[in-house]
Amino acid sequence: MRLYHHPASSNARRVVMTAKLLNVPLELVEIDLADEGERRRLGELNPNAMVPVLQDGDFMLWESCAIMQYLADLSPGQTLYPHEARARADVNRWMFWACQHFSPAIGVMTWENIWKSQVGAGDTDLAELARGEREVLRFGQVLDRHLAGRDYRHRVDHGCADGIRPTESEKRSPESAFIVAV
Amino acid sequence: MRLYHHPASSNARRVVMTAKLLNVPLELVEIDLADEGERRRLGELNPNAMVPVLQDGDFMLWESCAIMQYLADLSPGQTLYPHEARARADVNRWMFWACQHFSPAIGVMTWENIWKSQVGAGDTDLAELARGEREVLRFGQVLDRHLAGRDYRHRVDHGCADGIRPTESEKRSPESAFIVAV
Numbered sequence: 001m002r003l004y005h006h007p008a009s010s011n012a013r014r015v016v017m018t019a020k021l022l023n024v025p026l027e028l029v030e031i032d033l034a035d036e037g038e039r040r041r042l043g044e045l046n047p048n049a050m051v052p053v054l055q056d057g058d059f060m061l062w063e064s065c066a067i068m069q070y071l072a073d074l075s076p077g078q079t080l081y082p083h084e085a086r087a088r089a090d091v092n093r094w095m096f097w098a099c100q101h102f103s104p105a106i107g108v109m110t111w112e113n114i115w116k117s118q119v120g121a122g123d124t125d126l127a128e129l130a131r132g133e134r135e136v137l138r139f140g141q142v143l144d145r146h147l148a149g150r151d152y153r154h155r156v157d158h159g160c161a162d163g164i165r166p167t168e169s170e171k172r173s174p175e176s177a178f179i180v181a182v
Numbered sequence: 183m184r185l186y187h188h189p190a191s192s193n194a195r196r197v198v199m200t201a202k203l204l205n206v207p208l209e210l211v212e213i214d215l216a217d218e219g220e221r222r223r224l225g226e227l228n229p230n231a232m233v234p235v236l237q238d239g240d241f242m243l244w245e246s247c248a249i250m251q252y253l254a255d256l257s258p259g260q261t262l263y264p265h266e267a268r269a270r271a272d273v274n275r276w277m278f279w280a281c282q283h284f285s286p287a288i289g290v291m292t293w294e295n296i297w298k299s300q301v302g303a304g305d306t307d308l309a310e311l312a313r314g315e316r317e318v319l320r321f322g323q324v325l326d327r328h329l330a331g332r333d334y335r336h337r338v339d340h341g342c343a344d345g346i347r348p349t350e351s352e353k354r355s356p357e358s359a360f361i362v363a364v
């Protein structure tokens with residue numbers, strides 16, 4: 001399977017991390033998001049013109065969380081994405097929460113502070129930045145309260161590019177592996 | 183099972199619709215979102231202080247899409263949420279897409295145009311409204327292109343409150359039932 005990605009995209013990175021945790025080999029193809037031509041070609045792979053995009057034969061899949069779940073569904077015996085209904089619902093809850101609330105808030109910050117200037121989309125919009133900060137604080141408090149008292153640390157042996165192995169705690173509480181990958 | 187909801191919340195309505203399609207009985211408990219005390223109590227059920235919230239015994243679940251998937255997982259033999267990996271990934275893709283892109287855009291419009299005044303949160307922010315319109319147009323085009331040529335109409339026999347039955351087309355293409363419920 002091939003993954004169109006960019007190393008600076010946290011959405012792409014969480015798919016790469018998931019594939020490593022599941023021992024699913026991926027052929028990584030980097031998209032130069034600063035190049036207009038490559039962004040146009042990306043729009044042919046994903047109508048939202050965003051990374052990551054998974055190519056599995058003739059099946060094209062985008063939306064990072066859907067790709068993560070698909071990779072788990074293709075991995076018999078995997079324990080990262082639970083099979084039991086309530087445990088799975090708990091993982092799904094946090095993935096949807098991240099997509100609906102936390103990730104868009106973080107996205108405002110990274111767009112205004114980092115990406116906007118790199119793709120020549122104008123100056124930082126201070127009102128937008130303030131809105132992003134408010135939302136990060138609002139939903140960050142929800143995450144803080146959830147994580148308080150839980151052991152959610154990741155042991156990264158060789159760095160993100162080389163390999164990530166789940167801790168014993170992550171094996172017991174798999175949603176943490178998804179949350180930290182937000 | 184009990185669902186804390188509000189009839190004007192599209193997030194709550196899509197859970198109610200899903201439960202009807204799956205023939206899962208739900209005890210509906212309406213939360214008065216305009217009442218500060220009820221909103222505070224809602225915050226004890228869901229740290230995001232949002233509807234819907236599902237109570238299944240001692241298991242509390244929030245995030246509407248996670249609830250929809252959970253109800254499907256509890257329904258043996260259901261055909262709304264596919265079991266085959268690619269078909270399921272396609273439904274997941276559109277649910278995450280809606281949560282990450284389309285629903286936040288719609289949310290800006292409904293917050294600024296409807297909810298803000300009802301909860302006494304001040305006047306409409308015209309810059310925010312313009313941002314919401316841009317995002318709805320941007321992602322609405324993605325949805326338009328996806329739906330072009332597909333039969334995604336819903337046959338609503340008795341209205342949302344009384345019952346919704348899937349069309350033959352929806353049975354063949356179940357993601358449409360989820361998309362329209364955005």
